[in-house]
Amino acid sequence: MSKVFDLFIIGGGINGAGIARDASGRGLSVCLADKGEIGGATSSWSTKLIHGGLRYLENYEFKLVRESLKEREIVYKIARHISKPIPFIIPHTDKIRPAWLIKFGLLLYDNLGGKTNIPKSKTLDLNKKFPNILKEKFKTGFQYYDIQIDDKKLTKLNAQDAKKNKAKILEYNKVKKAEIINNEWVISLQDKKKIKSKVLINASGPWINETLHKNIKIKSKNKIRLVKGSHIITKKLYKEDVAFTFQNIDKRIIFVIPYKKKFSLIGTTEVEVKSPENTVISKQETQYLIRSVNNYLKKQIRKKDIVDTYSGIRPLIEDFKEASKVTRDYVFDLNIVNKLPLLNIYGGKLTTYRKLSExxxxxxxxxxxxxKKGPWTDKKKLF
Ligand SMILES: Cc1cc2nc3c(=O)[nH]c(=O)nc-3n(C[C@H](O)[C@H](O)[C@H](O)COP(=O)(O)OP(=O)(O)OC[C@H]3O[C@@H](n4cnc5c(N)ncnc54)[C@H](O)[C@@H]3O)c2cc1C
Structure with a gap:
């Protein structure tokens, strides 16, 4: 008789890999399949931050920010070798947000997550501190810290640890079909093999509803919007090891972050798209990011300074708000199909993957x- 797994996971992004690690460490038998490389999709196209999400405070998402700040502490502790705290500076500009609002937001940001080893925020004299980087008109700045991480590595480490716990991890093997036969989920893979499982988890990121409709043949309860976020990469724009949070007239923010020693990572945008496939940056997004940087930095950049770009897709639950106002929190949709569970995972952040898995x-x-045991992933280091 062929083996029946406790859990089958569709998708090896950070969410699928995190669940596989947690579950296999609790003694459960786990199989995960990804149609591509582990961590090869959204989970390597992020801004690479483990962050509370200062911006979400404006949307009154205190619960999400608190959970994210707590997770920031834990992820930094368990994955210190692939992460580091970096200071972010918000140059003050009266036209967009008043100073008192930013200071109040930072006070909350410093305290919402409880005890932290990450430095607290402070106000800076920008003309003294960064005379060569920012335009002179930006005199005051607000500094806070967040964590930069290798997102793809984080995902791979989770999958590798799951493997050490005897999970079966399959790459380049698309789930073609999942159906219930004789009281078990039977999952048909691209390589024609069939896997049996008691529980099915759909963690296919921006493909979530496509997987649900086409491969599991179930109608989704949640409508989603696919929102593209793009980044551009230039040669290092300044030598200091600081990142900037630039406020734009449309109230969105853009990060400029030191990246892989020699580069600056600049992003992101928000553009609604129809499909999660073949995402590339558009001319308008490129111009938007260049304009945003040039509003603040003395050194002006042009299209020819871009050495690379990448884009990822956020699957946001449709709630008819502007994309920047839609929650980045995750939503679980548990279905019982002929007495067997199917859990669809919508949205989420890299930052909260561990808590999501728990x-x-x-x-x-x-x-x-x-x-066999309760929560454990907050203590064990990821190697
Ligand atoms: C532009 C952008 C910037 C972001 N920045 C940050 C940030 O700085 N910090 C943060 O915390 N979060 C950030 N996020 C959010 C974060 O990246 C995502 O929440 C996270 O990566 C989602 O992981 P996932 O596992 O759900 O999806 P994915 O990483 O997309 O994984 C889903 C996987 O499912 C696989 N799959 C799909 N269909 C099938 C199938 N039929 N069979 C087998 N496999 C299948 C895909 O190949 C894919 O690997 C950002 C998101 C975007 C888009």
């Missing part, structure tokens, strides 16, 4: 009687 196992507890 919550998945909590929500599925009654379907996973072989679970």
């Amino acid at each position: 919550k998945v196992l909590l929500d599925l507890k009654k379907f996973l009687p072989k679970t």
Whole structure:
């Protein structure tokens, strides 16, 4: 008789890999399949920050920011070798947000997550501190810290640890079909093999509804909007090891972050798209990012300074707000199909993947009687 796994996960992005690690470490048998490389999609196209999301405070998302700040502490502790804190400077410009609002936001940001080893925010004299980087008209700045991480590596480390815990991790093997036969999920893979499982998790990121409709043949309850976010990469724009948070007239923010020693990473944009496939930056997005940087920096950049670009897709739950106002929190959609559980995971952030994985196992507890232990991933280092 062929093996019946406790858990089958569609998608090896940070969410799928995080769940595979957590579940396999609790003694569950896990199989995960990705149609491409582990961490090869959205989870390597992010801004690469483990952050509370200062900006979300403006949308009153205190719960999300608190959870993210707590996770920032934990992820920094368990993945210190692939992450580092960097100071972010917000140059003050009265036209966009008043100074008191930013200071109030930073006070919350410093305290919402509880005890932290990450330095607190402060006000800076920009003309003294960065006379060569910013235009002179930006006199005051606000400094806070967040964590920069290698997003793809984080995903791969989770998958590797799951493998050490005996999980079966399959790459370049698309899930073609998932159906219930004789009281078990039967998953048909691209290589024609069939895998059996008691629980099915759909963690296919921006492909979530496509997987649900085309491969599992179930109608989704949640409508999503696919919102593209693009980055440009230039040669290092300044030598100091600081990042900048630039406010734009449309109230969106753009980060300029030191990247891989020799480069600056600049992003991101928000553009609604129809499909998660073949995402590339548009001319308008490139211009938007260049304009944003040139509003602030003395050194002006042009299209020819761009050495690389990448774009990723956010699957945002449709709630008919502007893209920047739609929640970045995750949403679980648990379905019981002929008595078997199917959990669809919508959205989320790189930052909260670990907590998300814990919550998945909590929500599925009654379907996973072989679970041998409780939460553990906040303590064990990722190597
Ligand atoms: C531009 C941008 C910037 C971001 N910046 C940040 C940031 O700085 N910090 C932060 O915390 N978060 C950030 N995020 C959010 C974060 O990147 C995502 O929440 C996270 O990567 C989503 O992971 P995932 O596992 O859900 O999706 P993905 O990483 O996309 O993984 C889904 C996987 O499913 C696979 N798949 C799909 N269909 C199938 C199928 N039928 N069979 C098998 N496999 C399948 C895909 O190949 C893919 O690898 C950003 C997102 C974007 C778009």
